[in-house]
Amino acid sequence: MICSECGARLRRESMFCLNCGIPVDAQACYIAELKDSGKALVRKTDKDSLNNIISLTKKIYAKAEGHDELKLKTRDIFEHYLPMLTEVISRYKEANKHSNLKGDMKAVRDDLTEVLDTTERAFEIALEELCEKDIDELIANIEVLKNKIARDGLLDSDFDISE
Secondary structure, eight states, rough: OOOOTTBBBBTTTTTTTTOOOOOOOOHHHHHHHHHHTTOOOHHHHHHHHHHHHHHHHHHHHHHHHTTTTHHHHHHHHIIIIIIHHHHHHHHHHHHHOOOOOHHHHHHHHHHHHHHHHHHHHHHHHHHHHHHHHHHHHHHHHHHHHHHHHHTTTGGGSSSOOOO
């Protein structure tokens, strides 16, 4: 993992960067490392997938922040999938720099494309599931408001919300 502040390499279990002393924000560090390692991706579709995964990660994190129930639902993303993806992309970057075996790297790129596509779809589904609760609550709130307006007799006036 790379420190999002100074770029120093961190041990995965670090709480503070030994270089700059800033507390480690794991999500920001993973994103910084994904961005850096993602520069080694060759295919535009892979770069697009990685950028979308980064964007989805930020949205999922923002949605779950401050909500213990949502944090539990997203724990696998932040404790397993994001670190594993970061490691895979970082190792791909290193292998791509040092490999003379272009045939092997093509197979690795094909597998990496599949992993990126799958991860992107999984993160999209996770975000959709997190947003479903908000939509359900919004629908319920609208119904409550409509019923209150009807109960208060406002529907019989010029204020008609049924259309």
